[in-house]
Amino acid sequence: MRNSFIDNISNLLLVYRGFTFGIIILVVLLFLGFGLSNFAPSNDLLWGMGNAPFSIPPTFNYPFGTTTNGQNLFWLLMIAIKNSMLLGFLTGAISIAIATIMGFLAGRFSSGILGDLLNMIIDSFCVIPGLPVLLVLAFALKNYINVVMISLILSIFGWAWPSKQMRNIVMNLNQKQFIMTSKFSGLNTWKTFLHDYLPYVLPWLLIQFLGLVNWAIGMEVTIAIFGMSNMSVPTIGTSIYWAYTNQTLLLGQWWWMTFTLILTILLMLSIYMVSMSISDYLNPRTRLTRLQKSKVLEET
């Protein structure tokens, strides 16, 4: 019997061009961010003064050009990609963990006081306008702000909507006969969650996680543009902020903003395409149509 995980991945790679494209771009960006950035020279690790020529367009030595302060933009953007991905993945992981626990408990105990209380908390976080509160929090914690702190701040609001959806999925699963069998069998809440609920929600959680990664990267850009991020640490947000503050577009230094935006678009688009392909694959109707069209179904 073939491993179903490998089957699924190979089906996704063979049939979903978006998935293949997204995965390739993501792997390249991961390599650049977490592999190549380790070779960055010490004076290009933070935004500041560099020892390269000021404001020169892309050349062989400086593939993305240099900043107005004489830093090599290539290395700074590699670090920015790493930090933004780290921030996104960390926010996604924290938010999805909170969403899973809160949503599961709210759904599992939906007919009791605990369920009502958790649902009220989830609803409250869904309706509180996130951006102003995030900006205030970022401002209040400005002295302690770093990638991890920004992730924690973003996670305060990131979990609420997935949690609401998780609750609905769990309430739907509660009606399934096999869940009742588990309850009748005396399985405790933790075991029931692991064995019965989690396999059903895992693919959905993956899609939500990828969505949260994109949301977090976008929110960090917003916070940075308002100047509330740690402005010396390279991220996509701080890169856009410094490019804008140094009036690079007005000065004709197109490369700073252009390469930042290209990398941002590639990163967010690749995550989006992977997420959409998985979502499409998980829908039995669209999956069957696609597999039949590409004749993968006959081969397998």
Next chain:
Amino acid sequence: MNEKVIEIENLKAYYRISGNINVLALDDINLEVKKGEFAGIAGESGSGKTSLLKVLTHSFPSSMEIKGKVVINFRDKNFDVLTLNEDQIQSLRWKAWSYVPQAAMNSLNPMAKIKDIFLETLESNDKTMNRDEFRKKMEDAFENVGLSKQFLNFYASRLSGGMRQRAIILLATILKPNIIFLDEPTTGLDLITQKDVIQLLQNMHDELNSTFLLVTHDVSVHAQATDFVHIMYAGQIVESAPTKELFHNPLHPYTKELINSVPIIGGKRGRIEQNIRISSSIANSVQGCKFKDRCPYAIPSCGKYVYTYKKGDHEVKCNLYES
């Protein structure tokens, strides 16, 4: 054989629909099941069979309001299941009783392997054995009923309906509980598989010496499997008798109608005469017999009271037998 393992007294159960609207699912049920008996409960859909099993197994929804007494005898002790808390109930499940639920084919998690489903149940309910002993027990149980132990490594979704049904019956019987409740265990299966499942249940009953209480609308299943049958109509037990006696000499007009509804191969073709009217109030408390609106033999006293006629083990609630 005459020791009672289930004793139900004046059991009433309502489903709260909304506000003050209640639907009476069980209406003054009195029933006894003896140790080692293969008892059955028959009746049409909506007659309260499954509701009764839900009360007996303490798996009823929170919207159900219950009055009365349900006593289950386990290790010479009587437990009124309606007065026990969830922890006490769980300590009795799989030892005092187990349950093959309705739609048993959907009762196994399709994304889990059969062995994992069995292990979870065994480990949660029997602390005397280790994992290897459980594994051996599972393999023996499967081979004992002619199923290869290879099936234990299969995901539930890969098994056919009949295999899943057999697996869920094995799960319910593997810890040899005193009572096994079965809710429509043959529904949705083809006739050959149905026959196999009935045979499996009979073998299990002979082997385990447990008490079986089978609920199904299919009276032919009762005819093949059970020793004693109770007929339910609109939340009440209208007739109880040993199976052979009931099928040879049904007394209640509803029981006769139920038995006559079984299609006979080679029987007379043609339009079925519709001589019964559907009552609009079968689920609610009404004075007299609830079947009177549908009964072709109804007499004036049926609207006032119900007479209980008893001869040996055969009991019927019908005014036609009032002397």
